[in-house]
Amino acid sequence: MTSGRIDWIAVDWGTSHLRLWLMGDGGQVLDRRHSDRGMSKLKPDEFEATLLALVGDRLPAGRRVPVICCGMAGARQGWAEAPYAAVPCLPGTWDRAARPRTSDPRLAVAILPGLSQARPADVMRGEETQIAGYLAANPGFDGVLCLPGTHCKWAHVSAGEVVSFRSFMTGELFALLSTASVLRHSVATTGEDQAAFSAALDQAMARPATVATDLFSLRAESLLQGLDPVTARARLSGLLIGIELAGARPYWLGQEVAIIGAGGLADAYATGLAAQGLSPRRTDAEAMTLAGLAAAHDALKGQL
Template identity: 60%
Template sequence: MTDPDWIAVDWGTTHLRGWAMADDGSVLASATSDRGMGQLAPSEFEPALLDLIKDWRTDVPVIACGMVGSRQGWVEAPYAAVPSPPLGAGRAVAMTQTPGLSVHVIPGLKQLDPADVMRGEETQIAGFLAMNPGWDGVLCLPGTHTKWAHVSAGEVVSFQTFMTGDLFAAISGHTVLRHSVGGDGWDEGAFDAALSDAMAHPARLAARMFSLRADGLLHGLGAPEARARLSALLIGAELAAARPYWLGQNIGVIGAGSLAALYIRALAAQGAPAVQANGTAVTIAGLIAARNRIKETS
C-alpha cells in the first residue's frame, strides 16, 4: 500500500493518469487508465478514480486537472478569463462518497474575443512557469487541439487553438487521402519541402492536399512521403496563421515524442528556435503548484 500525502490527477477525454505524491514534490507511484471523461457517466467518476488508486491510501486530497472539470465531467470548474495566471482563482470540489476522499478540480481558462477555451493546458503552462521562473514568451502545446499561449509576467495574456491534430486524423482516416497516407512511414525531406510550400502559400492548402492523391495515382507517390507532406501542409498552415504569436518571441514547446519534435523542426526552419519541455514533467509541476495554492488559501 502506497502512502501518499496527496494525489495528482490528469484526467482527459480518453485517458486518466495519477501520481501518488509526497509533500516534498516527489512521485511515490504512478498509474494510468483508459477510463477518460468521454466514456464516463457522472456516477462513474468516483469508481474510476478509486480503481486507479486502489493500491494507494485514499483519505488524502486529490488535485485534478483536465476535462474532468468540463460540463460533461465529474464537476464543472468554471473558466477563469484571460489575462490571468494559468491557475486562476477558485476551484471546484467534487461530491464523493468515500470517507476522507476530497477531490479538487482546477478550472480552465477562457478568452472572450476571439472566443477560445482550454482545460488541462493551463496546468502545463503553470508547471512550465514553475520550472522556468520569470519566463516570458509564447508556449506551443501540440496535440489534437494545439494551443498557442502568450505568457507575460506570470499570466496567460491570450491564446489561440488550432484543430490541426483533429484535421490530420479526419483527413487521413475519412477522406480519399486515406488511400494515400496509410501506415506509419515517414519522409523527412518531403516534410521539409511541403512545410516550406505551406508557409509560403497557405491559401493553397486544400489544393495541395488533393495533389497527394493525384501524385500517388500518376507518379507513384509513396505513403511515407504522402503522410509527411500532409502533416507538413497542416502544420505549415497553422504556423503561418500563428506567426503573430511566435515571430520574434521566446518559444517553448510542451510535449514529448514525434509531434512536439515536428513543431520544433518546423519552427527551426523559420529561424525560430524553441526549447522543449516534457509534457508529463510540466503537468506534475503544475499540479504541485495547484496543491500549494490550495494549501495557502485553505
C-alpha cells in the same frame, strides 16, 4: 512502483485518457497509473468509481487524501464543472477549483479550472496547468508557449499571466484526413520522411490559400505516380502544421518560444519553427503537468 505513504494524488483527466500519479512526501512519484476511461466515456456519477478502480488499493484507512485534477474532469459534461477563468489572468486560478462531493471518505477532490478568451472565442482545459508548471520552473519567462496536441495551443505569457491564446485543430484534422477521408487510401499509418515534411511545410507557409488543393494532390500522385505512403504522410503533416504556423505567426514572430511536449509531434513543431529562424526551448509535457498540479496542491493545502 515505489512503496511509501501517499501524500496526494495528481490527475490529468483528458477526453479519451486518464493519467494519474501517486505522490509521496517531497514530490516523489510513488507510482503512475493510466486508463482509457476518459471524460468522453463517463457519466458524471462514474468518475469517482473510475478513480477508485485505479487507486483504491493504495488509499489509507482513516485519512483523506487530496486529489488534484486538471483537464476535462472539470468540463460541463465532466465530474463537476470548474468554470473558466478569463484571460488575461494567472494560469493557476486554483481558488476557483470545483470540489465534487465523494462517497468514499478517503477522497478530497479539487478540479482545476481552465482558461477562456472572449475575442476571438477560445478555451483550454489542462494546458493551463502545464503553463503554470512551466512558469513555476521558469520564473520571469516572457514569450510564447506552444503546446502541441490534438488541439495545439499557442499562449502569450507576460508578467506571469496568460495574456491571450489561440487553439488550432491541426492534430484532429490530421487524424480525420488520414483515417476518414479519401487520403486514407494513400497515407501510411506510421513512418517519417523529414525532407518531404519540411518541403510541404515551406509550401504551405508560402501559399496557405492552395493547401486544400495540395492535399488532394497527395491522392492524385498516389494514383498516377505511386507516391510512397510514408512520404504522403509526411507531406500531409507538413501541410497542416505549415498552415498552422502561418496562422500563428503573430504569436511566434520575434518572440522567445518554448514547446511543451514530447515525441515526434513536438519534434515536428521544433523543426518547423527552426526553419523560420527560431530556436525554441523544449520541455517535457508530463513534467510540466506534474509541476502545475504540485503548485495547485501547495496552494490548496489545508483547504481539502
